[in-house]
Amino acid sequence: DQQVKQNSPSLSVQEGRISILNCDYTNSMFDYFLWYKKYPAEGPTFLISISSIKDKNEDGRFTVFLNKSAKHLSLHIVPSQPGDSAVYFCAASQKDTGNMLTFGGGTRLMVKP
Amino acid sequence: GAGVSQSPRYKVAKRGQDVALRCDPISGHVSLFWYQQALGQGPEFLTYFQNEAQLDKSGLPSDRFFAERPEGSVSTLKIQRTQQEDSAVYLCASSPMLKGLRQQYFGPGTRLTVT
Numbered sequence: 001d002q003q004v005k006q007n008s009p010s011l012s013v014q015e016g017r018i019s020i021l022n023c024d025y026t027n028s029m030f031d032y033f034l035w036y037k038k039y040p041a042e043g044p045t046f047l048i049s050i051s052s053i054k055d056k057n058e059d060g061r062f063t064v065f066l067n068k069s070a071k072h073l074s075l076h077i078v079p080s081q082p083g084d085s086a087v088y089f090c091a092a093s094q095k096d097t098g099n100m101l102t103f104g105g106g107t108r109l110m111v112k113p
Numbered sequence: 114g115a116g117v118s119q120s121p122r123y124k125v126a127k128r129g130q131d132v133a134l135r136c137d138p139i140s141g142h143v144s145l146f147w148y149q150q151a152l153g154q155g156p157e158f159l160t161y162f163q164n165e166a167q168l169d170k171s172g173l174p175s176d177r178f179f180a181e182r183p184e185g186s187v188s189t190l191k192i193q194r195t196q197q198e199d200s201a202v203y204l205c206a207s208s209p210m211l212k213g214l215r216q217q218y219f220g221p222g223t224r225l226t227v228t
Contacts, residue, residue, distance in 0.1 A: 004155075032215050043117070043204055043219030044156070089155050098169050099208065099215045100146060103155030 003027045004092050006104035013111050019077040021107050023090030026071065030092040034101065035064060035075045038087045047088075048075070080111045115139070117220035119205050125226045126195045134190045134223045138207030145188050146217060147180055148204040156204050162188060163210070195227045 005024045013019045021035075031052040036044035050057040050064045050073070057064050063076045077084055087108050091101040118137045126132050138145050144163055148156035149172075158172040164185040173180070177196075182188040192199055202224050206217035 006155075034216055036219075041221070043206075043221045046216040046218065049216055091155075093215055098161045098163070099144065099210075099217075100158045100161055100169065100172075101148075101156070101206075101217060102158070103148075105153075105155045 001026070002105075003030075004090055004102050004104040006088075006090055006107045008107050009105070010108040010110070013080045013109065015082055015111055015113050016079045019075075019080045019084065019109055019111065021075040021077075021088050021090075021109065023073050023075075023104050024071060025073075025092050027092070027094065027102075028071070029094045030102075031095055032093045032099075033064070033066060033073050034091045034093070035062075036089045036091060036103075037084075038089060038106070044089055077109075080109075082111050082113050085109055085111050117205055117207055117218055119203075119220040119223050121223060122221060123224050123226075125228060128195060128197060128227055130195050131191065131193045132195055132225065134192075134203050134225070136188045136190070136205030136220060138186060138188070138205070139209075139218055140186075141209065142207035142218075143210040144208040144217075145182055146206045146208070147188070147190050148206065149174075150202040150204055150222070152201075159190070159203075192225075195225075197227050200225055200227045 034049040035047040090104040147159040150156040161169040162182040177193045202222040206219045
């Protein structure tokens with residue numbers, strides 16, 4: 001059973017507009033969530049994270065929102081840039097399990113100039 | 114500073130061969146993780162070390178998979194008698210284990226193709 005799901009395999013957005021990537025999880029023990037960005041032939045690069053005690057975390061153009069009651073998080077990128085085109089992975093971890101990450105299947109974002 | 118490095122970047126193995134994949138974590142990082150990423154999917158956890166201790170190997174898919182980190186820095190993932198279903202990208206990640214910070218830093222991966 002997939003504990004972290006990204007239901008949109010791909011998303012296309014115009015440059016300058018907002019990109020919204022979504023992620024759902026089922027395990028209520030998850031208490032820390034992360035977003036990673038991946039270019040082809042490279043490893044995932046950490047973007048932003050949020051602890052379950054918060055509902056929003058912002059870092060420049062990137063904002064992550066967490067809705068614990070809905071077990072849903074989203075990543076907002078504003079404004080989107082062509083260099084943001086990549087695969088984005090949502091990941092979750094649970095304290096006391098060594099902080100292993102459980103990943104979603106990824107969403108491919110394409111930002112068109 | 115140097116990031117996580119992995120070697121080789123690409124490996125082609127004939128079915129039944131043994132392979133060894135190496136990971137050099139970021140210097141000083143206590144935690145080291147191995148993940149397997151199949152084509153079109155997210156990475157899946159294989160095993161975790163804290164220093165030289167292997168604290169969790171629940172994700173290793175079979176007893177053909179073995180990992181070690183004898184001196185608490187470099188780690189090797191070994192796959193014996195490779196099968197076609199072992200074809201994947203193997204990612205290594207390290208983490209400093211600082212309180213409140215749980216991000217892991219990934220290497221570029223080793224793409225294993227079993228023919």
